[in-house]
Amino acid sequence: MNKLIFFKKQLLLWSKNNTRSYSWRNSNDPWKILLIEVIAQQTQLDRANEYYEKFIKRFPTPEDMSISSKKEVLRLWSGLGYNNRAVRLHEASKILAYRSFNSIYPNFDILPGVGKYTKDALLSFVYKEKIITQDTNITRIFSRFFGVANPKNFIQVNQENILKNIKSRKFNQALMDFGSNICTSRNPMCSKCVLEKNCEKFFQKTKYVQSTFKGSNREIRGKVIKYLINNKEVDISSLIKVLKIEEKKLNSILEKLEKEGMITIKNKKLIEISS
Numbered sequence: 001m002n003k004l005i006f007f008k009k010q011l012l013l014w015s016k017n018n019t020r021s022y023s024w025r026n027s028n029d030p031w032k033i034l035l036i037e038v039i040a041q042q043t044q045l046d047r048a049n050e051y052y053e054k055f056i057k058r059f060p061t062p063e064d065m066s067i068s069s070k071k072e073v074l075r076l077w078s079g080l081g082y083n084n085r086a087v088r089l090h091e092a093s094k095i096l097a098y099r100s101f102n103s104i105y106p107n108f109d110i111l112p113g114v115g116k117y118t119k120d121a122l123l124s125f126v127y128k129e130k131i132i133t134q135d136t137n138i139t140r141i142f143s144r145f146f147g148v149a150n151p152k153n154f155i156q157v158n159q160e161n162i163l164k165n166i167k168s169r170k171f172n173q174a175l176m177d178f179g180s181n182i183c184t185s186r187n188p189m190c191s192k193c194v195l196e197k198n199c200e201k202f203f204q205k206t207k208y209v210q211s212t213f214k215g216s217n218r219e220i221r222g223k224v225i226k227y228l229i230n231n232k233e234v235d236i237s238s239l240i241k242v243l244k245i246e247e248k249k250l251n252s253i254l255e256k257l258e259k260e261g262m263i264t265i266k267n268k269k270l271i272e273i274s275s
Contacts, residue, residue, distance in 0.1 A: 003198060007145060008162055008171065010194045015174035018181065022049050024056075025173065030101040030126045031062055034111075037118045038089050042082060045180065051080055062096035065089070070262075071273040075229045081218070083225050087262050088113025101126070124172055130163045133172045137179030144183060147200030220245060220253055225273075228263065233270045 019025075022045075024032045035055055040048035054076055059065040065073065070090050077086035091112040104110060105127065108119045116134075123129040132138070132155050142151040155162075163171060182189050190196050213219050223243055228234060236254070240247055254271060257263045264274045 003146070004158060004161055006198055007195065008166065011174045011178060012166065012171065014182075014194045015170070015177060018177060019173065020045065020177055022052075024052065028126055030122055031096070032056060033122055033125050034092070034108075034114070034118065035059075035089075037121050038085055038113060039080065041085060043080060045176075051077070059093070062093040065093035066097035069273075070275060071229055074225060074273060078226060078229065081222060083222065083262065084260055085113060087260065091261075121172075124168045128167070128169065130160065130168050132159050132162065132168065132175070135176075136185070137183075138172075138175045140185065141175060141179050141183045144188075144202050145195055145199045147202040149202075217253055220250070221257065224250075224253065224257065225262065228271065228273050233266075233272045236265075236269055236271060239271070 022036075024036050027033065036048065036052045039051050039055065043051075058076060059068065068090075070087065073086050073090045074083055077083060080086075089112075092114065095111060101108070101122070106119075106123055106129075108114050108122050109116065120131045120133045124131045124133055134152055134155060139151040139155070142148065142155055146154060148154040182193050183195075190199075190201070193199065220243065224239070227239065227242060236247075236250070240250055243250065254263065254265060258265050261274055263271050265271050
């Protein structure tokens, strides 16, 4: 059997009994797909789905989010990390409040925070285009099974043949679930893999370095935003005391947050979440 045919046949057979069930999985609503794709970035899908359910209940349409404050969006986002994703999502909702998804099709990457992967997800899941979405989970599967060092190029070349006679949405969901449950980044479950007998087992040597979160700028940024969510205007001097941080380091972080449009600094003393 042709290796490509074996690959897609086995994946689709596996997915019949192993597909994870989420409310947005069968939806054709581009807003729902955009929401889950943004929320799921750098987040495990089960955890992302919990936040998605909160967001879609509060903001069932882009218009609903667009008329809300940035602070409200950030409050709902609290605990997910990478708060700039929430800010970009809020900015995107303001565009989508007066421009429909159809009006900007296929150029969804004009929306703040939307890159190639999210754009391709919208094209595949909503507009049924023959596209294989490419995140690290998916490219890892292709790299290992086909023994290629450049899986993105391999997918681009073989995409048409792989997706022939199958729905890209269904295949992409199978790939995502397989990458999360079987062909994982570390400690893959090769003994339970339906692709194992034809797999090249190409494991590229990558050094995984987990950056320290405690005391990092990312942790401090999160604390700043969390504090501002629960307070109206905050004096920088009081923030230094609350966070127990050097003034120079805090000012550097605040400057970056202001450039990103997340906060406003008034008279070099008072800070608040940007409107």
